[in-house]
Amino acid sequence: MRASKGKQEEYRTISRRTILKASAAMFAAGMLPASAVFGKVLDRTQDQILGPFYPIMSEPDRSGDLTRVPGGSGRAKGQPVIIRGTVRNPDGKPVLGAEVEIWQANAAGRYAHPDDTNPAPLDPNFQGFGAATTGPDGFYQFKTIKPLHYPAGSIGIRPAHIHFDIRGRRDELVTQMYFEGDPYNEKDSFLQSVLNPDALIVKLLSPTAEEPEFMVAVFDIVFRG
Ligand SMILES: [Fe+2]
DSSP: OOOOHHHHHHHHHHHHHHHHHHHHHHHHTTSSOHHHHHSOOOOOOOOOOOOTTOOOSSOOBOSSBTTOOTTOSSOOSSOEEEEEEEEEOTTSOBOTTOEEEEEEOOTTSOOSSTTOOOOSOOOTTOOOEEEEEOOTTOEEEEEEEOOOOEEOGGGOEEOSEEEEEEEOSSOEEEEEEEETTOTTGGGOTTGGGSSOGGGGEEOOBOOOSSSTTOEEEEOOEEOOO
């Protein structure tokens, strides 16, 4: 027997609701990509150049704390900052085993790199090079210091930034993370070369009770994994 028009509508609503619920549950269980449920994929984090100062003098620090070096005399100079975030694929799924590397200038704008001609002083307590591997939740974190802007010859002054190289099984993303309020952001040809510069700029958040000295910046990353 055929159901009445009103009944048919009810069945349709229920079944759509049921499917959505089941899909959401499958997404939560990691069985379905977000794109299949929400019809949307995340934009891949925008690329930036590797730059001339990729570290060549040392292995990356794997302690998670770049503000101290083994055998050093104390904490690196500058504003301590915790950089943290989640690495996801475009479907929104956390990427396990992504290798996240960061490198940066110190609080005076100088890289621990032989090709850096900036006369600003090196900081013996700061190498500015770290690596972390994401777990099943895609999370990474580094304790570091906020770098300073630095002169880059004919390019002009580069705003404060931290370089990232994220490697997965099928993708590698090289980018740079910038800080909100830096007066050089708007004139920087590298930052302004991307479609959405704001997506590469982080805000420094207040410290937490557990780490009262460290400002906090969240920089989530999307790549293919
Ligand atoms: Fe740089």
